[in-house]
Amino acid sequence: MTNSESITDSVLDIEKIRKDFPILQTKVYGKPLIYLDNAATTQKPQAVLDALHNYYTQYNSNVHRGVHFLSQQATEAYEVARRKVAGYINARHEHEIIFTKGTTSSINLVAASFGKKFLKAGDEVLISAMEHHSNIVPWQLICEEKGAILKVIPINERGELKMERFDELLTDKVKIVAVTYVSNSLGTVNPVHEIIQKAHAVNIPVLIDGAQAIQHIPIDIQELDADFLTFSGHKLYGPTGVGILYGKEKWLNEMPPYEGGGDMIKNVTFAKTTYNELPFKFEAGTPNISGGIALGAAIDYIQHIGIPAIQQAEEEVVAYAYDRLAALPSLRFIGDAKHRSGAISFLVGDIHPFDLGEILDKQSIAVRTGHHCTQPVMDFFHIPGTVRASFAFYNTKAEVDALMDGIEKAKRMLE
Ligand SMILES: Cc1ncc(COP(=O)(O)O)c(C=O)c1O
Numbered sequence: 064m065t066n067s068e069s070i071t072d073s074v075l076d077i078e079k080i081r082k083d084f085p086i087l088q089t090k091v092y093g094k095p096l097i098y099l100d101n102a103a104t105t106q107k108p109q110a111v112l113d114a115l116h117n118y119y120t121q122y123n124s125n126v127h128r129g130v131h132f133l134s135q136q137a138t139e140a141y142e143v144a145r146r147k148v149a150g151y152i153n154a155r156h157e158h159e160i161i162f163t164k165g166t167t168s169s170i171n172l173v174a175a176s177f178g179k180k181f182l183k184a185g186d187e188v189l190i191s192a193m194e195h196h197s198n199i200v201p202w203q204l205i206c207e208e209k210g211a212i213l214k215v216i217p218i219n220e221r222g223e224l225k226m227e228r229f230d231e232l233l234t235d236k237v238k239i240v241a242v243t244y245v246s247n248s249l250g251t252v253n254p255v256h257e258i259i260q261k262a263h264a265v266n267i268p269v270l271i272d273g274a275q276a277i278q279h280i281p282i283d284i285q286e287l288d289a290d291f292l293t294f295s296g297h298k299l300y301g302p303t304g305v306g307i308l309y310g311k312e313k314w315l316n317e318m319p320p321y322e323g324g325g326d327m328i329k330n331v332t333f334a335k336t337t338y339n340e341l342p343f344k345f346e347a348g349t350p351n352i353s354g355g356i357a358l359g360a361a362i363d364y365i366q367h368i369g370i371p372a373i374q375q376a377e378e379e380v381v382a383y384a385y386d387r388l389a390a391l392p393s394l395r396f397i398g399d400a401k402h403r404s405g406a407i408s409f410l411v412g413d414i415h416p417f418d419l420g421e422i423l424d425k426q427s428i429a430v431r432t433g434h435h436c437t438q439p440v441m442d443f444f445h446i447p448g449t450v451r452a453s454f455a456f457y458n459t460k461a462e463v464d465a466l467m468d469g470i471e472k473a474k475r476m477l478e
Contacts, residue, residue, distance in 0.1 A: 091424075169291075
């Protein structure tokens with residue numbers, strides 16, 4: 064009997080759910096794929112693949128500009144998808160949902176546009192030490208341009224934010240706080256409600272990078288009250304190349320356009336151009352139409368299963384993985400926060416993470432190794448990188464057992 068068989072399985076019928084994901088039926092090196100790289104990107108259910116296929120085979124056409132039948136159909140489907148995204152996070156207005164290429168472009172949009180209007184020399188932008196590079200570099204670019212200063216909330220050895228330092232750093236020089244909800248390299252779930260409440264108490268807006276939260280934790284944006292929320296379609300079982308910026312209407316109205324071009328204008332003359340209303344003001348050019356529509360299909364799929372059930376199933380499999388990994392004497396967790404979600408980072412003895420990753424790969428187990436686009440986190444722990452196993456609701460305890468067998472095998476080979 065494997066360890067997993069002794070434990071009650073999930074709230075979900077995972078074997079049935081796995082059949083919805085064609086790639087999970089495939090083999091790597093002749094063995095069934097064990098996909099534990101969900102923080103990098105999630106696999107896509109058939110419903111999402113069908114949405115992409117249907118768009119290109121039945122109504123491929125550009126949106127917002129055509130009177131013809133196909134264009135109207137595409138526009139309708141694209142705008143329905145926007146409505147689905149708005150519903151998924153309970154946004155007050157559909158026009159607060161801006162389609163982008165992904166989290167990275169959403170954050171770049173806010174940094175450039177908000178920064179252009181609201182940052183000046185000596186102002187501060189407050190981020191955290193566990194941010195993904197995409198929530199660091201865009202702020203560095205605008206700070207450099209404006210002579211503003213990037214300040215960083217430090218973390219402790221468990222990979223948790225030092226909230227007492229946050230309180231001290233939250234001065235009237237800060238013009239925006241930008242933090243991740245869930246760390247992609249440490250798995251830490253940050254106290255974003257507290258951060259938002261404290262920042263709002265002194266009238267400072269907050270951007271939440273939701274890239275690693277949106278697929279694991281129910282988000283009601285009106286209740287959370289973040290001023291901006293960013294996420295990527297591909298981490299939410301949707302396609303690559305599409306993502307979301309949620310922004311409160313009042314900020315989006317005050318911010319200048321980011322990119323110029325078609326769709327974002329009301330009227331163009333060489334003397335003066337006026338800009339379109341929200342959300343189109345921030346959506347220059349032909350968007351990723353099929354991507355947006357398929358993201359809507361992903362949201363339908365997830366809502367059909369239910370995010371609370373997904374969260375519960377994932378918590379079970381992550382807790383199981385954590386316990387089994389913790390029982391390995393030479394294993395060291397990188398990030399051991401009290402509140403965690405999705406990803407577990409670790410090192411085993413003196414084994415280099417790349418070597419462990421390669422040996423696992425040969426056993427058809429896909430994990431990620433390296434710095435996970437969080438080099439400052441690696442510097443903090445004085446390590447070159449980690450092995451990261453990251454989970455979705457379609458992962459099983461049997462897959463965790465296979466991971467453990469794989470690690471044991473690597474230990475035998477390398478230690
Ligand atoms: C926390 C976090 N922020 C931002 C990103 C960037 O997302 P994307 O590459 O989809 O733009 C990622 C991707 O791994 C992430 O995990």
